[in-house]
Amino acid sequence: xxxxxxxxxxxxxxxxxxxxxxxEGILNGDRGILARAITLVESRKPQNRKQAxxxxxxxxxxxxxxxxxxxxxxxxxxxxxxIETFGIQLINSGHHIAVLAIDPSSEKSRGSILGDKTRxxxxxxxxxxxxxxxxxxxxxxGVARKTRESIILxxxxxxxxxxxxxxxxxxxxxxxxxxxxxxLLLLLPGAGDELQGIKRGIVEMADMIAINKAxxxxxxxxxxxxxxxxxxxxxxxxxxxxxxxxxxLCSALHSKGITEIIEVLDHYLRSMKENLQFDQLREKQNQxxxxxxxNESLQFDFFNHPEIVKRLKKYKADVSLGSMSPFKAAxxxxxxxxx
Amino acid sequence: xxxxxxxxxxxxxxxxxxxxxxxEGILNGDRGILARAITLVESRKPQNRKQAxxxxxxxxxxxxxxxxxxxxxxxxxxxxxxIETFGIQLINSGHHIAVLAIDPSSEKSRGSILGDKTRxxxxxxxxxxxxxxxxxxxxxxGVARKTRESIILxxxxxxxxxxxxxxxxxxxxxxxxxxxxxxLLLLLPGAGDELQGIKRGIVEMADMIAINKAxxxxxxxxxxxxxxxxxxxxxxxxxxxxxxxxxxLCSALHSKGITEIIEVLDHYLRSMKENLQFDQLREKQNQxxxxxxxNESLQFDFFNHPEIVKRLKKYKADVSLGSMSPFKAAxxxxxxxxx
Numbered sequence: 001x002x003x004x005x006x007x008x009x010x011x012x013x014x015x016x017x018x019x020x021x022x023x024e025g026i027l028n029g030d031r032g033i034l035a036r037a038i039t040l041v042e043s044r045k046p047q048n049r050k051q052a053x054x055x056x057x058x059x060x061x062x063x064x065x066x067x068x069x070x071x072x073x074x075x076x077x078x079x080x081x082x083i084e085t086f087g088i089q090l091i092n093s094g095h096h097i098a099v100l101a102i103d104p105s106s107e108k109s110r111g112s113i114l115g116d117k118t119r120x121x122x123x124x125x126x127x128x129x130x131x132x133x134x135x136x137x138x139x140x141x142g143v144a145r146k147t148r149e150s151i152i153l154x155x156x157x158x159x160x161x162x163x164x165x166x167x168x169x170x171x172x173x174x175x176x177x178x179x180x181x182x183x184l185l186l187l188l189p190g191a192g193d194e195l196q197g198i199k200r201g202i203v204e205m206a207d208m209i210a211i212n213k214a215x216x217x218x219x220x221x222x223x224x225x226x227x228x229x230x231x232x233x234x235x236x237x238x239x240x241x242x243x244x245x246x247x248x249l250c251s252a253l254h255s256k257g258i259t260e261i262i263e264v265l266d267h268y269l270r271s272m273k274e275n276l277q278f279d280q281l282r283e284k285q286n287q288x289x290x291x292x293x294x295n296e297s298l299q300f301d302f303f304n305h306p307e308i309v310k311r312l313k314k315y316k317a318d319v320s321l322g323s324m325s326p327f328k329a330a331x332x333x334x335x336x337x338x339x
Numbered sequence: 340x341x342x343x344x345x346x347x348x349x350x351x352x353x354x355x356x357x358x359x360x361x362x363e364g365i366l367n368g369d370r371g372i373l374a375r376a377i378t379l380v381e382s383r384k385p386q387n388r389k390q391a392x393x394x395x396x397x398x399x400x401x402x403x404x405x406x407x408x409x410x411x412x413x414x415x416x417x418x419x420x421x422i423e424t425f426g427i428q429l430i431n432s433g434h435h436i437a438v439l440a441i442d443p444s445s446e447k448s449r450g451s452i453l454g455d456k457t458r459x460x461x462x463x464x465x466x467x468x469x470x471x472x473x474x475x476x477x478x479x480x481g482v483a484r485k486t487r488e489s490i491i492l493x494x495x496x497x498x499x500x501x502x503x504x505x506x507x508x509x510x511x512x513x514x515x516x517x518x519x520x521x522x523l524l525l526l527l528p529g530a531g532d533e534l535q536g537i538k539r540g541i542v543e544m545a546d547m548i549a550i551n552k553a554x555x556x557x558x559x560x561x562x563x564x565x566x567x568x569x570x571x572x573x574x575x576x577x578x579x580x581x582x583x584x585x586x587x588l589c590s591a592l593h594s595k596g597i598t599e600i601i602e603v604l605d606h607y608l609r610s611m612k613e614n615l616q617f618d619q620l621r622e623k624q625n626q627x628x629x630x631x632x633x634n635e636s637l638q639f640d641f642f643n644h645p646e647i648v649k650r651l652k653k654y655k656a657d658v659s660l661g662s663m664s665p666f667k668a669a670x671x672x673x674x675x676x677x678x
Binding site for chain 1: 392395396399400402403484487488491540542543567568570571574575621622625626627628629631632633634636637638641654655658659661662663664665666667668669670672673
């Protein structure tokens with residue numbers, strides 16, 4: 001890889017910064033320092049981890065004041081064009097945009113995610129935007145945590161519109177859904193066919209569906225798809241927020257329908273804040289991540305215990321064959337773990 | 340409660356049976372012994388638990404040879420009439436039916452679930468049917484485990500069609516979905532309105548939708564609902580089994596459409612067995628329950644640790660207020676737990 005394409009290389013060679021320098025830099029909105037702080041958050045080295053935690057704790061009081069938007073859609077749906085057009089329009093009305101990509105599992109789309117900055121040229125060049133490619137391949141729990149922590153840093157740096165982008169094919173959407181205030185699903189005007197690539201369950205998590213590429217000879221198909229989705233959504237149980245999921249058409253390429261989507265998001269945010277649901281949502285997100293982190297940690301200790309690592313395989317095989325009940329196997333493994 | 344309405348009373352007063360007597364009774368298909376064994380499985384007393392486990396392990400080699408069917412639907416959809424008509428028809432073609440109800444959370448429907456035997460009079464009176472009301476209110480994990488274990492005992496007793504019934508409003512469907520071979524969702528001919536009571540996510544778990552009460556003046560509405568659901572299901576991503584979810588009409592009251600549903604189930608079972616997916620499904624269920632039991636056990640130890648019980652509330656409050664990050668809080672709680 002040519003030197004200038006490795007975004008971390010310079011950071012790695014630079015001398016270490018003090019926690020104070022990091023925090024001040026972030027609070028001053030220094031994009032370079034923010035990028036380095038996120039690199040620290042993504043690091044697996046224990047000393048980096050410790051410093052990252054200190055930075056996060058000190059940024060925490062300055063965080064929370066943003067709209068966190070999850071955007072998902074299969075490769076080819078036009079996520080980057082959408083985010084670019086959408087982001088520029090938000091910046092023009094005074095917002096500061098941070099884009100974080102999360103994509104731990106999908107090797108095939110890695111290329112495009114790593115190329116984020118190239119894909120979103122205008123946005124990347126804008127001083128009110130901060131674009132961060134996906135962290136290196138890792139367990140989902142790790143990536144989710146890193147993304148969650150990066151949101152805090154971006155908010156402390158003054159970004160008030162945080163976009164978390166996923167590819168809609170893996171488990172990451174559940175994690176993202178639990179850390180954002182609104183979940184936008186981008187679809188193609190194929191009325192169903194494009195869902196082949198989308199994981200089951202994602203449609204039900206969506207707060208809004210936007211059918212992109214609704215232009216030219218695809219406009220009619222898009223209009224038809226809109227009606228079909230709208231009808232289908234009536235057959236879903238209402239979501240827990242009592243929010244009626246809209247289906248919009250847009251063309252990121254021709255900047256059409258983006259204003260209307262932003263209006264929906266504004267309306268959502270306003271009504272969530274008016275009836276105090278927004279604070280409840282944030283509390284719920286925090287509680288979710290507390291319990292989730294506890295469970296992850298407990299599981300990590302268990303499944304990495306040398307004796308468990310050694311024995312689990314045999315128990316799994318016995319359970320698969322039906323020669324031992326899963327409950328009995330679990331009980332014996334727990335006994336081994338405790339001794 | 341009048342004496343004759345307490346189904347456990349007699350069992351509690353009877354003298355204890357040996358494990359050998361239990362196992363022999365179950366394997367001989369003795370319904371009384373089976374019922375007492377399930378009462379033992381449901382007991383929280385440690386000595387009962389130990390005996391229950393021995394019985395389960397000894398029944399395990401004789402289990403597995405059944406079709407496990409989950410049936411869900413809101414109160415009022417006609418689940419009991421459906422199960423009665425459906426069950427009698429299965430018995431007439433040579434099957435032995437066990438019906439287990441699982442409903443840990445819903446207080447409002449407790450009455451009807453407890454009244455299972457009254458609701459399904461014909462089925463309850465049939466010597467080839469075994470009906471077990473919901474276990475006493477308990478944590479979901481506990482009820483799921485008990486149901487899972489009761490399935491094993493019923494199979495060992497010769498029941499080859501196990502129906503697990505839930506009310507579709509709680510978390511129990513996810514647990515049930517992971518322990519059955521097929522998940523049937525019963526709906527009313529209201530085309531959407533009846534979903535108000537169903538939890539989001541359940542439609543996507545269904546292997547089949549049956550619109551009940553499709554008779555009389557509701558027949559037209561039911562036909563319309565069928566078309567709408569069929570169209571809507573095309574907009575869902577395909578399920579992981581590659582199974583095309585059918586939508587059927589039926590009237591349990593007039594015994595209409597039940598044969599067609601049984602044919603679908605037969606076809607499903609046949610094709611799953613032909614391409615070896617059935618064994619894979621069972622293995623997956625067993626692996627799921629092993630991991631699930633391990634996680635439950637780890638969480639139980641953690642959340643019942645006296646020091647954690649004492650401190651968790653404060654950490655939760657800090658996290659809610661945003662004065663501490665959920666990750667930091669989790670880390671500190673884990674440290675406390677380990678010391």
